[in-house]
Amino acid sequence: MKKQLSDYQSYTLNDLINDKSFMLWVSQPTDELDIKWISIQKAYPSLTSIIAEAKRIVLSLRFEVEILDKKEQQELWNTIAARTTLSSIPVRKFRLWSSYAAAAILVGVLFAVGLLYSSFQQVTIQTPYGQMQIVNLPDGSKVTLNANSNIKYDRSWEDNEIREVWIEGEAFLRVNHLHKNGPVKDHQRFVVHTGALNVEVIGTSFNVNDRRGRTEVALLDGKISLVLRNQEEKSLILVPGDIVEYAGGKLNKKPTNVVEYTSWKDGKLYFRDVPLSKIFNYFEDIYGYKVSVDDPKILKRRLSGTMSSKNEMVFFETIARTLNLSITPNKASHELIIKAK
Structure with missing residues (x-):
């Protein structure tokens, strides 16, 4: 049941820190919450100092609420409620002391749980259609994440752990080289999990593309397994210049120029x-457009050339002029209507 304004009149420090709305x-203020809590302070000025103290305690925790999903948040609140339930004390003079003691217990619980979640939670980054993003990993490695792709990795990497990332879509990785000499230790290993493949690296630059049930790995420099x-x-084992495709349960090397294969990041x-059919798949994967053609023969046309992909409309127009086509975006259905002129 939604609380009435009068419900907050007798609130203590302990009540505030146990209040989800507070x-x-x-931690995540909104206009609606601002209006609510400003109204409470105006209605009950005596709460102002208690609210300020409660805010100071919560902010000092630097607890990252956004790393928890709804189920985890509910479990956390249940844990806090279970550990901070206090018996009512009829003697008035002990009320203030018990409130501060409860707050101190709650702070300890929150801090411990916060550290636990922040240490073991994975970071997930998802790029929208038409946008790339540079991701800096905990060891200093850099990932250029293509549009409509995502990467997952642990928030921190321990000295005795393998560096691991999980990638869906397409990404270009420049891995920080940690192994100098002697046997390779766990923290010097770097493993990319993508599709049905594990890509193990020791300091290198390479491209991973995992779309449409097919995974491709292109190596620029270094060495990967x-x-x-x-x-x-x-x-x-791949050496610089190798491109390997995994599809239909088989690994196959492909004769392709690696530099051209990774040019999307620039x-x-x-x-x-x-063939245009493959380029139209790219339209869907990167920009989110479904393609509709009035003549299936259009899909068999082939294209050669260098084009800019920074502006999707310019990209579409360039292809239309090159192949004498009409490409009309339908924003309502997010569809490209393609016709031969």
Whole structure:
């Protein structure tokens, strides 16, 4: 049941820190919560100093509420409620002391739980259609995440742990080289999990593309080992210039220019006799557009050239002029209507 304004008249420090609305107002303020808590302070000026003290305690925790999903938040609140339930004390003079004691217990619980979650939670970054993002990993490695892609990794990497990331979509990685000499230790290993592959790295630059049931890995420099998750005893070693595709349960090397293959991160696309059907798949993967053609023969046309992908409308117009097509975006259905002129 929603609280009435009068319900807050006798609030103590302990009541405030146990109030979900108050905790959200302090950690994730909104206009609605601002109006509510300003109204409470105006109605009951005696609460102003208590509210200020409660805010100071909560903010000192620097507890990151956003790393918890709804289920985890509810579990956390249940834990706090279970550990801070106090018996009512009829003697008035002990009330203030018990409130501060309860607050201190709650602070300890919150701080411990906060540290636990912040240490073990994974960071997840998702890029929207048409936008790339640079991601700095805990060890200083850098990832350029293509549009409509996501990456997951642990918030912190311990000295005795393997550095691991999980990628869906497409990403270009420049991995920080930690191994200098001697046997490779766990923290010097770097493993990318993508599709059905594990890509193990020791200081290198490479591209990963995991879309449409197909995974491609292109190596620019360094050395990587590809391992199928269901065949961990076997591995395929890649050297600079190698591109490997995994599809239909098989690994195959492809004769492709690696530099051109990774040019997307610089806002350019290179096409060498590529069928339009594959380019239209790119439209859907990167920009989110479904493609509708009035003549299936259009899909068999092939394209060669270098084009800028920084502006999707310019990109579409360039292809339309090159192949004498009409490409009309339908913003309502997010569809590209393609016709031959």
